[in-house]
Amino acid sequence: ExxxxxxxxxxxxxxxxxxxxxxxxxxxxxxxYWYRQDPGKSLESLFVLLSNGAVKQEGRLMASLDTKARLxxxxxxxxxxxxxxxxxxxxxxxxxxxRQLTFGSGTQLTVLP
Amino acid sequence: xxxITQSPKYLFRKxxxxxxxxxxxxxxxxxxYWYRQDPGQGLRLIxxxxxxNDFQKGDxxxxxxxxxxxxxxxxxxxxxxxxxxxAFYLCASRVTGDTEAFFGQGTRLTVx
Numbered sequence: 001e002x003x004x005x006x007x008x009x010x011x012x013x014x015x016x017x018x019x020x021x022x023x024x025x026x027x028x029x030x031x032x033y034w035y036r037q038d039p040g041k042s043l044e045s046l047f048v049l050l051s052n053g054a055v056k057q058e059g060r061l062m063a064s065l066d067t068k069a070r071l072x073x074x075x076x077x078x079x080x081x082x083x084x085x086x087x088x089x090x091x092x093x094x095x096x097x098x099r100q101l102t103f104g105s106g107t108q109l110t111v112l113p
Numbered sequence: 114x115x116x117i118t119q120s121p122k123y124l125f126r127k128x129x130x131x132x133x134x135x136x137x138x139x140x141x142x143x144x145x146y147w148y149r150q151d152p153g154q155g156l157r158l159i160x161x162x163x164x165x166n167d168f169q170k171g172d173x174x175x176x177x178x179x180x181x182x183x184x185x186x187x188x189x190x191x192x193x194x195x196x197x198x199x200a201f202y203l204c205a206s207r208v209t210g211d212t213e214a215f216f217g218q219g220t221r222l223t224v225x
Contacts, residue, residue: 033213042203043156043216088155090214100171101146101205101214105155 002027002093006104013079014112021107023072023089031092032072033101034063036085043088047074079111115140119204119217125225126191126198134189134220136204145187146205146214149173156203162187163209191222199224 003026013019023032031050035043047056049065049072056063060083062075072089086108090101117138126132136145144163148156158171162181176195181187187206191198201221205214 035216042218043205045213045215048213090156099144099209100158100161102158103148103156108153 002029002091002100002102004089004091004102004104006087006089006107008107009105010108010110012110012112013076015080016078018078019076021074021076021087021109023074023091023104025070025072025091025102027093028067028070029091029093030065030067031099032065033090033092034072034074035088035090037088037106038085046087074107076109081111081113084109084111117204117206117215117217119202119220121220122218124220124222126222127225129193131190131192132222134191134202134204134222136187136189136217137185138187138206138215138217139185140206140215141184142206142215143184143209144207144214145181146207147171147177147179147187147189148203148205150201150203150219159189159202198222 034046047063052067086106120135146161147159160179162168204217207214
């Protein structure tokens with residue numbers, strides 16, 4: 001059974017600071033996704049990482065994937081208040097002929113002024 | 114505009130009632146999924162479907178049922194057998210393969 005662990009679960013950071021969220025997973029996969037969720041809202045796709053060594057950047061967020069270490073990171077550069085949200089990673093796995101997505105528990109990020 | 118539509122946005126259920134949550138997509142996606150989210154938690158997979166007339170149980174299927182009679186539609190029924198149904202329910206779809214899943218806006222179900 002695929003397990004996906006994120007840490008930290010809660011993160012408070014000052015505006016302008018840098019920080020990294022980690023996503024570890026338990027079985028082989030080369031497909032990993034990052035999502036953002038605002039309170040009471042649905043999930044918004046941020047990044048799709050499809051191969052070992054993949055790196056994607058959008059604004060102050062950068063995601064990377066190391067399939068050998070079974071690790072993805074979401075790096076936040078010079079945080080601003082608008083980045084406050086919950087961030088989820090999701091890992092694709094196969095069950096028979098189907099692909100499932102298994103989600104981590106999420107990292108609740110609060111950016112303080 | 115293409116997208117995934119869930120309805121209703123809020124739903125109240127009395128004890129012992131079955132309720133059905135609607136999920137429609139016009140993205141021409143093959144795969145559709147239902148997830149449950151409890152406060153402060155991640156998403157847990159209830160059911161998923163890769164093609165019409167076929168679906169598989171996820172991690173927490175007990176007390177739920179689904180159908181996939183049309184490619185565009187994947188309704189979820191929360192039966193009276195689900196003892197703790199109060200949660201936020203999210204429907205998603207994706208093209209089978211490596212693409213990301215796209216989510217609807219969710220249905221918040223509350224037992225009264």
